[in-house]
Amino acid sequence: MTPYDMIKAHLDTAVPFAGHVGVKLLELGDGTASAELVQRHETSNHIGTQHAGAMFTLGEAASGAAMAGAIAPVIMDMRPVAAMGQIAFKKIAEGTLTAHAKTSRPGAELLSALQEDGKVAFDVTVDIRNEAGETVVEMTMNWHVSAKR
Numbered sequence: 001m002t003p004y005d006m007i008k009a010h011l012d013t014a015v016p017f018a019g020h021v022g023v024k025l026l027e028l029g030d031g032t033a034s035a036e037l038v039q040r041h042e043t044s045n046h047i048g049t050q051h052a053g054a055m056f057t058l059g060e061a062a063s064g065a066a067m068a069g070a071i072a073p074v075i076m077d078m079r080p081v082a083a084m085g086q087i088a089f090k091k092i093a094e095g096t097l098t099a100h101a102k103t104s105r106p107g108a109e110l111l112s113a114l115q116e117d118g119k120v121a122f123d124v125t126v127d128i129r130n131e132a133g134e135t136v137v138e139m140t141m142n143w144h145v146s147a148k149r
Helices: 003-014 016-021 052-070 072-077 107-117
Strands: 024-029 032-037 078-089 097-103 119-129 135-147
Touching: 003 016, 003 024, 003 052, 003 072, 016 052, 024 052, 032 052, 052 072, 052 078, 052 097, 052 107, 052 119, 052 135, 072 078, 072 107, 097 135, 107 119, 107 135
Parallel strands: none
Antiparallel strands: 024 032, 032 097, 078 135, 097 119, 119 135
16 A cells, blocks of 8 residues: 555545545545545535535645645644635536646655744645536645644
8 A cells, every 4th residue: 555545545534524525535646636526416506516615625625635645754743734725616517526636846845844844834726627627616725734733
């Protein structure tokens, strides 16, 4: 089992709300991740499209997975906190959505900053696409990571 597989398994249980919404992590790598959300009645809004809160949860989960993948060697000793999130809804979102997340800085750079300063802050951009591959949501999550107290 790779460190990414362990993180993926841990994130599925560490963040129960994402699982409750139905977010499924697909891939996880060094500063990258993808996740999926299948539309169902519980994730829909009053007009029959994906609910904004469900889409935010999908994007936040993908960004957290990318963050964890970037600092994989030390993630279990860290305390990551989502400090800020910005979201732009670009199109009506229906059906299965896939979020693609990427850290703003390479994992090696983030690990170096953690080693030197004991903390680091960085952005993760997220592109959420519909089944046709069209961008329906753009997000940026800012993560603050420091050693557990």
